[in-house]
Amino acid sequence: MNYMQKDENILLHVCCGPCSTSSIERLLSEGWRPVLYFSNSNIDTEEEFEKRYAELLKVAKANDLEVLKDHYDHPSWRSAVSGYEKEREGGxxxxxxxxxxxxxxxxxARELGITHFTTTLTVSRFKNSARIFAIGEGYEGFEKIDFKKKDGFNRSIVLSREMGLYRQNYCGCEFSKKERSDSAETV
Ligand code: SF4
Incomplete structure (x- = not known):
């Protein structure tokens, strides 16, 4: 598909199906035409990666949107976070x-000729949108859209329930999974 010179196109980096629901709803209501991009080598196993991708396909189908999938490359992600494994979530x-x-x-986005991009990562109430923006604005075309705003997080829960989506109970990486299970053990 040729995305060139269509200014309403935006590549939406999607972390998971549930977070995509309210983000897509908002983008569509604001006149954007999102192209969904599932790129999440941070996820701890390929099985979980595929499971989350399958949920996104349901959302894409419901909204008649195209979804593209990055390959899973957890070793490269591990290299990128090397030295920070023991940080707590949010660090x-x-x-x-x-x-x-x-x-x-x-x-x-560059490869496809799409001049705008953004991410669903800002939906999560566990993620600092300002920090995501500070990183994103280093890239040309990044749109600072805070999907938490306009009740985005609660809306994602409602829409996910309506669609019967799988909602994972940890962020994605093996460290977040352990942190979540450790905290559950102490409850
Ligand atoms: S907790 Fe989530 S955002 Fe933080 S490193 Fe792990 S996968 Fe990435």
Whole structure:
């Protein structure tokens, strides 16, 4: 498909199906035509990567949108966060992780000739939107859209339930999974 010279096109980096729901709804309501890009080598296993991708396909189909999938390259992601493994969720490891995924989204947008891109990462109430923006604005064409605003997080929960989507209980990487299971053990 030729995306050149269509100013309403925007490449949307998608972390998972549930977070994509309200982000897509908002982008469409604001006149954008999103091209979905699933690029998440931060996810701990390829099985989980595929599971989350399958949920995104349901959302894409419901909205009649194209979805593109990056290859899974967890070793490269591990190199990118090397030295920060012991950081808690929300710390510097997450900044490295955001940068890793945003770089790939930027490269894909350039490859396709799409001049705008953004990310669903800002939907999560566990993620600092200002920090994501600070990283994203280093790339030409990054749109600072805070999907938490306009009740985006709660809306994503409602829409995910309506669609019967799988909602994972950890962010993605093996460290976030362990942190979540450790905290559950102490409850
Ligand atoms: S907790 Fe989430 S954002 Fe942070 S490094 Fe892990 S996968 Fe990335």
């Amino acid at each position: 510097e490891r997450c900044s490295k992780c955001f940068a890793f995924n945003l770089e790939r989204a930027y490269m894909k």
